[in-house]
Every structure is written in structure tokens, then in C-alpha cells.
Amino acid sequence: MKLLHEPLSGRSQAVLGVVGVVGVAAVWEAVIRTGLLDVAGLPLPTGVLGGVADLLPDGTFWDAVLFTLGEWMLGLAIATGVGVLVGGLMGAFRSVFVAFEWPVEAFRVLPSVAVGPILVLLIGQGMLPLALTVALSCVWPILLNTMYGVRSTDTTAVMTAKTFGNSDLAVLRTVKIPSALPFAFTGVRIAASIGLLVAVSAELLIGNGTGIGGYILENTANATNLDIVYAATLVAGVLGVAVNLVMAKLDDVVFGWKKGLAQ
Amino acid sequence: MTEARVTENPAPRAATSAELLLDGVSRSYGDNLAVRSISAEVPASKISVIVGPSGCGKSTLLRIISGLDEPTAGRVEFEGTPVNGVPEGLAMVFQDYSRSLFPWMRVDKNVAFPIKHLPAKERAERVRFAIEEVGLSGKEKLYPWQMSGGMQQRVAIARALASHPKLLLMDEPYASVDAQTRADLEDLLMRIQAELGITVLVVTHDIDESVYLADRIIVLSAPPSVVAEVIEVDLPRPRDHIATKTDPRFVEIRGHVTRLLRSKEQVAPV
Numbered sequence: 436m437k438l439l440h441e442p443l444s445g446r447s448q449a450v451l452g453v454v455g456v457v458g459v460a461a462v463w464e465a466v467i468r469t470g471l472l473d474v475a476g477l478p479l480p481t482g483v484l485g486g487v488a489d490l491l492p493d494g495t496f497w498d499a500v501l502f503t504l505g506e507w508m509l510g511l512a513i514a515t516g517v518g519v520l521v522g523g524l525m526g527a528f529r530s531v532f533v534a535f536e537w538p539v540e541a542f543r544v545l546p547s548v549a550v551g552p553i554l555v556l557l558i559g560q561g562m563l564p565l566a567l568t569v570a571l572s573c574v575w576p577i578l579l580n581t582m583y584g585v586r587s588t589d590t591t592a593v594m595t596a597k598t599f600g601n602s603d604l605a606v607l608r609t610v611k612i613p614s615a616l617p618f619a620f621t622g623v624r625i626a627a628s629i630g631l632l633v634a635v636s637a638e639l640l641i642g643n644g645t646g647i648g649g650y651i652l653e654n655t656a657n658a659t660n661l662d663i664v665y666a667a668t669l670v671a672g673v674l675g676v677a678v679n680l681v682m683a684k685l686d687d688v689v690f691g692w693k694k695g696l697a698q
Numbered sequence: 699m700t701e702a703r704v705t706e707n708p709a710p711r712a713a714t715s716a717e718l719l720l721d722g723v724s725r726s727y728g729d730n731l732a733v734r735s736i737s738a739e740v741p742a743s744k745i746s747v748i749v750g751p752s753g754c755g756k757s758t759l760l761r762i763i764s765g766l767d768e769p770t771a772g773r774v775e776f777e778g779t780p781v782n783g784v785p786e787g788l789a790m791v792f793q794d795y796s797r798s799l800f801p802w803m804r805v806d807k808n809v810a811f812p813i814k815h816l817p818a819k820e821r822a823e824r825v826r827f828a829i830e831e832v833g834l835s836g837k838e839k840l841y842p843w844q845m846s847g848g849m850q851q852r853v854a855i856a857r858a859l860a861s862h863p864k865l866l867l868m869d870e871p872y873a874s875v876d877a878q879t880r881a882d883l884e885d886l887l888m889r890i891q892a893e894l895g896i897t898v899l900v901v902t903h904d905i906d907e908s909v910y911l912a913d914r915i916i917v918l919s920a921p922p923s924v925v926a927e928v929i930e931v932d933l934p935r936p937r938d939h940i941a942t943k944t945d946p947r948f949v950e951i952r953g954h955v956t957r958l959l960r961s962k963e964q965v966a967p968v
Contacts, residue, residue, distance in 0.1 A: 589797045590797075591792055591794050591797035591798045592797060592798060592800060594761075594766060594790075594792070594798075595790070595792065595798045596811075597766060597784060598764050598765075598766065598784055598788060598789065598790040598867075599784075599789070599811065599812040599861060600784055600786060600812075609811075609814075610800065613800070613802050614800075614801075614802070690802075692801050692802040692841055692843070693801075694843065
């Protein structure tokens with residue numbers, strides 16, 4: 436992630452980050468308070484913060500958050516299982532690739548949220564159709580990354596393994612799969628962010644009042660306290676950032692050896 | 699250059715101590731003939747070096763010998779049996795160590811790669827020995843990419859040694875390291891070969907290196923390659939970068955190989 440210049444120290448990074456966030460919020464607050472922008476329903480950052488404060492003790496909100504997290508994780512798990520398996524096979528075997536290439540291309544462009552209502556028709560309401568909608572959007576980056584990961588295994592590494600008497604299958608197991616894992620994980624990382632977006636969107640559409648999406652929907656319908664709506668949205672966003680951070684850290688720890696490839 | 703012995707093709711198949719026998723090996727890719735009827739013998743427990751101009755199909759030849767590729771004509775025998783797939787007892791060291799070593803494995807795991815099937819105790823013993831042989835004791839827990847190029851190539855050599863090879867193939871093994879490291883690794887190879895009595899076949903485009911290392915030099919012509927000449931190098935061992943390389947005999951053989959490669963390049967049909 437470090438670009439051309441020398442990296443900043445951890446402390447100055449933290450300071451700059453806080454300055455950035457607080458600065459943007461302050462400018463925003465000023466723009467609305469001074470009447471520069473005068474549209475009904477626009478949130479004041481301080482109001483949203485107040486909304487967050489109101490949310491924190493609200494049990495139903497936390498139930499909604501937990502529901503969304505569960506739905507998201509279930510969807511991501513399904514997508515990871517299917518994506519890694521199918522992508523891995525497509526990368527490893529030409530025949531599998533040829534068989535699956537066009538189905539993948541066709542399904543990939545389907546807007547998963549639009550499939551949601553069909554899923555509800557087929558399997559009824561609940562977490563499962565929501566999770567499947569999430570999985571349907573998450574599976575593609577995982578599948579494609581795994582496939583390219585397997586396929587881009589270094590030819591010298593493969594030849595090395597073969598000269599030590601490994602069969603094609605053993606080469607797949609001992610060389611191609613390990614070298615493809617970081618690619619697969621990058622796919623999971625991308626999918627995780629997409630998944631959270633889709634989870635909340637799907638809840639808005641077919642959630643029947645469940646999850647963060649359902650919570651937002653109900654409060655918008657009442658239009659009593661828009662700050663709560665914005666606050667819930669903010670919490671969903673913070674959740675997304677947290678997920679990304681955890682995944683990045685995991686990537687660093689488990690796939691630290693990738694640094695060797697950059698040389 | 700009367701001393702340099704010339705072996706006529708094809709190589710006689712009679713009882714020789716040849717570990718490896720190439721008999722009329724050709725390889726073409728479509729209409730493009732990479733190597734043309736190569737016959738040569740690689741004697742057991744010696745260092746043989748294939749030297750030739752760039753693009754003369756040296757790497758193609760190594761791939762065929764290692765069973766990764768098949769000749770379009772001719773055959774390869776290893777210990778008297780035709781090569782059909784990767785033969786047992788063969789280890790290969792590639793020029794590109796950074797791609798040949800597995801970046802997700804630490805040094806000890808990389809070295810243990812060819813002997814995963816062995817019992818843990820024997821495996822550990824072999825890994826320890828191989829790492830010690832190449833002078834990397836204490837570096838077991840580093841990742842390859844944390845090491846210099848020369849050290850990485852040592853890891854690759856240790857990995858080959860751990861497999862207890864009868865035949866060690868090396869494809870331009872030192873072409874990617876600096877001159878000093880290269881000299882060190884050449885001496886390392888000769889010491890290990892003398893100690894363990896392995897049959898070694900090195901492919902290189904470096905004439906100095908070929909004469910310095912070899913008991914036998916197989917000189918290839920420009921493509922489509924044939925064996926231009928086989929030269930027995932009778933320089934005394936152990937060899938030394940200063941004494942050997944100033945030996946008049948060394949200078950003589952080097953001059954001869956240089957002329958061979960030059961003339962072939964010029965005479966080669968366009």
C-alpha cells in the first residue's frame with residue numbers, strides 16, 4: 436500500500452486521519468448551518484452523532500446489526516466455498532474451464548439484488564434468501580481471483596516440483612494451490628466489502644424489516660427521526676471499514692510471504 | 699589444439715560408464731528445429747558442461763534430459779534405461795532461483811520439499827546436512843526472499859542435495875548472480891561434487907565457467923544445434939580461481955572453445 440514516497444510514521448498517519456475526518460465533518464456542518472446549502476432532510480454531522488448516541492442503547496438496532504452480520508457471513512462463507520472450489524478447478528483443468536467459462540460469464544452480469552425477489556418466491560422469507568443474494572454477488576471476485584491465481588503459478592516453480600518427481604495432481608496440491616491462496620484471499624477481501632453493501636441493499640428490498648436495512652426502512656417510513664436513519668447508515672459504513680481492516684491485517688499475517696513476490 | 703579429443707557422432711553405445719546417454723536427440727517446434735541429432739555421453743561421477751551460443755537449445759536439451767519434454771527423434775538413457783518422464787534420482791537447479799524456490803516456505807521447508815515422504819527424523823537429518831553443505835546453517839527459518847541472490851541459489855542447491863540425486867542438472871545456475879558470488883558457487887559445486895561423487899551436468903553460455911568446472915565439455919553449435927566437439931578437460935583438481943585460470947592449459951582450452959563457438963556462429967546458415 437506504500438507508494439513511491441517514504442511511509443509516514445504511525446503517529447502522524449493517525450493524526451492526519453483524524454484531522455481529515457473531523458475537518459470534512461466540520462466543513463459539512465458549517466455549509467449547512469450557514470445556509471449555504473438549504474435542502475430539507477440533509478443531516479448535520481452533530482445530529483448524526485446524536486443519532487448514534489440514541490442508537491447505542493437501542494436493543495432492536497443491535498439485533499438488526501447482528502442479523503445483518505450473520506447474513507453477510509453466511510453469504511460470504513457460501514461464496515468462498517463455491518468460488519474457491521469452482522475457480523480452483525477452472526484454473527487447474529482446461530476442461531473444467533471450457534465447461535464453466537460461459538455460464539460464469541452469463542451469471543456474473545446478473546444483478547444479484549434483482550434475483551432476491553425470485554429467491555424469496557422459491558424459498559420464502561428469512562435469512563437464507565438474503566444470504567444467497569449476498570453469496571451471488573460475492574462469488575465472482577473470489578472465483579475469478581482463485582482461477583487466475585492457480586493459472587498464474589510460476590512455471591519455474593511447477594517445473595521444479597515436477598523434476599522432483601511430483602505428479603500433476605501433487606503439483607496442484609503442493610505448488611499451485613498454496614501459490615493461489617493469496618489471490619483467493621484478495622478475492623474474499625473484495626467480496627467482503629461488496630457483500631456488506633449487498634446485504635443491506637437486499638434487506639431494503641426483500642428483508643421484510645430485518646437487519647440494518649429493515650431498521651433504516653422502518654425509520655424512514657415514519658420520517659420521525661431522520662438522524663437515526665443516517666446514524667444507522669453510518670454504523671453500517673463503520674462496520675464495512677472495520678471488516679476491511681480486519682481482512683487487511685489477516686492478509687498481512689497469513690500471506691506475509693507475498694512480499695517476496697514484489698521483488 | 700591437438701590434445702583436445704574429438705568424439706565423432708554418433709556416440710558408441712558399447713559398455714561405457716556413461717550415466718547419461720544422448721543418442722541422436724532432436725527437438726523441433728513446428729517447423730523450427732531447436733536441436734538437431736545430438737549424441738553425447740555424460741560420464742558418471744564427473745562434471746560435464748554443455749556450452750553453446752545463446753539460443754542453441756541448451757535449455758531444451760535439459761528439459762528433454764529431465765523428462766519434462768520429449769525429443770521428436772532420438773532417445774535419452776539414464777543408467778541404461780530410456781528416459782520416459784522424470785527419472786528417479788534426478789535433481790535440477792534452475793537459473794531463476796527466486797522463481798524456483800517456493801516463496802511461502804522458509805529455507806528448511808524448501809530444502810525438505812523433495813523428501814516430504816521420508817520419516818521426520820531422516821528428513822530433518824538430510825535437511826541439516828544439505829544446509830550445512832552449502833554453508834547456510836542458522837538461516838533455516840528465513841524466507842528465500844529475505845536472502846541475497848547467491849544465498850537463494852545455495853538454498854536451491856541444498857534442496858537438490860537433500861533429494862540425494864545421482865544426477866544433478868543445472869541450467870545456467872550462476873547466470874543471475876554477481877561475479878564474486880559466482881566464483882564462490884563454482885567452488886562450492888566442485889567441492890560438493892568431489893565429496894558426494896554426484897554426476898553433474900551444467901548448461902552454460904560462459905566459456906570460462908565451462909572450462910573451470912568441467913571434466914568434459916560438450917560444445918554445441920549454433921541452432922539447429924549439433925555437437926561441435928567434445929573436449930576432455932585434464933586440468934588437475936582441486937581447482938582454484940587463480941592457479942587454474944592462469945594455467946596455460948586452461949588458457950589453451952578456453953581459446954579453443956571460444957574459436958569453436960565463434961566459427962560456428964559465423965558459418966551457421968542463415
